[in-house]
Amino acid sequence: MLERLFNLKEHNTDTRTEIIAGITTFMTMSYIIFVQPAVLGAAGMDPGAVMVATCISAALGTVLMGLMTNYPIALAPGMGENFYFTYIVVLTLGYSWQITLGAVFISGVAFILLSTVGLREKLITILPGCLKNSIPVGIGLLIALVGLEWSGIVVGHPVTYVTLGDITSTPTLLSILGLLVMAILFALRIKGAILIGFLVTAVSGMIIGLIEFKGVFAAPPSLDATLFKLEIPDVFANPELLTVIFIFLFLDLFDTVGTLIGVSEPAGLMKNGKLPKARQALLSDAISTTAGALLGTSTVTAYIESTTGISAGGKTGLTSIVVALLFILAIFINPIVQMIGAGHVVGGITLYPVIAPALIIIGVMMFKNIVNIDWEDYTESVPAFLTLLMMPLAFSITEGISFGVISYVLLKVVSGKGRKIHWLLYLIAALFIARYIWLK
Numbered sequence: 001m002l003e004r005l006f007n008l009k010e011h012n013t014d015t016r017t018e019i020i021a022g023i024t025t026f027m028t029m030s031y032i033i034f035v036q037p038a039v040l041g042a043a044g045m046d047p048g049a050v051m052v053a054t055c056i057s058a059a060l061g062t063v064l065m066g067l068m069t070n071y072p073i074a075l076a077p078g079m080g081e082n083f084y085f086t087y088i089v090v091l092t093l094g095y096s097w098q099i100t101l102g103a104v105f106i107s108g109v110a111f112i113l114l115s116t117v118g119l120r121e122k123l124i125t126i127l128p129g130c131l132k133n134s135i136p137v138g139i140g141l142l143i144a145l146v147g148l149e150w151s152g153i154v155v156g157h158p159v160t161y162v163t164l165g166d167i168t169s170t171p172t173l174l175s176i177l178g179l180l181v182m183a184i185l186f187a188l189r190i191k192g193a194i195l196i197g198f199l200v201t202a203v204s205g206m207i208i209g210l211i212e213f214k215g216v217f218a219a220p221p222s223l224d225a226t227l228f229k230l231e232i233p234d235v236f237a238n239p240e241l242l243t244v245i246f247i248f249l250f251l252d253l254f255d256t257v258g259t260l261i262g263v264s265e266p267a268g269l270m271k272n273g274k275l276p277k278a279r280q281a282l283l284s285d286a287i288s289t290t291a292g293a294l295l296g297t298s299t300v301t302a303y304i305e306s307t308t309g310i311s312a313g314g315k316t317g318l319t320s321i322v323v324a325l326l327f328i329l330a331i332f333i334n335p336i337v338q339m340i341g342a343g344h345v346v347g348g349i350t351l352y353p354v355i356a357p358a359l360i361i362i363g364v365m366m367f368k369n370i371v372n373i374d375w376e377d378y379t380e381s382v383p384a385f386l387t388l389l390m391m392p393l394a395f396s397i398t399e400g401i402s403f404g405v406i407s408y409v410l411l412k413v414v415s416g417k418g419r420k421i422h423w424l425l426y427l428i429a430a431l432f433i434a435r436y437i438w439l440k
Helices: 002-006 015-029 031-041 047-069 081-090 097-117 120-126 129-151 170-187 193-207 240-267 278-295 306-311 317-340 356-372 378-393 397-414 423-439
Strands: 075-077 154-157 161-164 300-302 344-346 349-351
Touching: 002 317, 015 193, 015 306, 015 317, 031 047, 031 075, 031 081, 031 193, 031 317, 031 356, 047 075, 047 278, 047 300, 047 317, 075 278, 081 097, 081 129, 081 240, 081 397, 097 240, 097 278, 129 154, 129 170, 129 240, 129 356, 129 378, 129 397, 170 193, 170 344, 170 349, 170 356, 193 317, 193 356, 240 278, 240 300, 240 306, 240 397, 278 300, 306 317, 378 397, 397 423
Parallel strands: none
Antiparallel strands: 075 300, 154 161, 344 349
């Protein structure tokens, strides 16, 4: 049956190799099981329900990817999208998490339509390379900033806005230990570095009495707190929500496409520079995003960590099926999730000493795209710089993209290169400018 479904012999692989590859991919991306409840929990959502929704949506998306494309690519709620969900839409703009889930659902439906009618290629091609490369860097900086805050390494200051925190406090020292462990494991190229770092940090916290051991296995938490709790927003009554939906769609589209390209090249999936089943791959992402919103989690997207499973020999969708099964089994380890995601109040600030190091490391992982920016061409480098700088400083992915698009169009026009810009990008820039006028 496995041979019939996945054509193992044709791809020069076997069941054992695919299983090992699936385990490898899961180990490298399983940090989302622990991070997602903490991030969406800050938006007021039930962490246990979020954990279950995360695992189910990841399993669904990964199964769809495996069966629809036969690619060894795994999906889960994306880093960046989850921070936009909590820290921008809920905590900054003031929308409820229920309405925000509704915005994610609408973006997923729009993604499904784009994936079926072929407009996605047009949206991908109009965005300049400098912005494609600077957006993930900016998101990485924003995530790393949250990690530094959650660890207590960086704290607020009335004059300089941020400053060094009390690095001698026990939770902060524990975070620094976790950061060093993860960094060393990455330097040694050990698979599952973040997961191992979680466990080492959590065990160290238990030894010093900071973290309470709550067991390993338990019945899955109830989904009732988030299941079908989304509220479809009235975008006509509040046009600002159109921007929110657009950013969710925008992030998912380019995150998924960038990951598919990054994974497909080393896996040998590209044929004549094209991914044969790109439409099915994008559709599996879009379907799992809408399902995730119904379950109670943020945007689902393809994970670049799939390359670790490919490096271990994974070549078919069987690798994806193994990852999906492991996500389902992970539902039963909620006690570990609670220990790793536990918060500790220090000086009136809640710190997350086990989760925080992973966010800093993820920021490092997302920073590598900076080398692809042409820093000698100021019509490219200035928009890229504004994009990646504004995201952490304005604490907003939206503002980073907005500053980047507007400055790109302006600089290209004044330098006589305006004809090379697609009219859709002019429209997007105009909408961003109108948004600032309207907000004022």
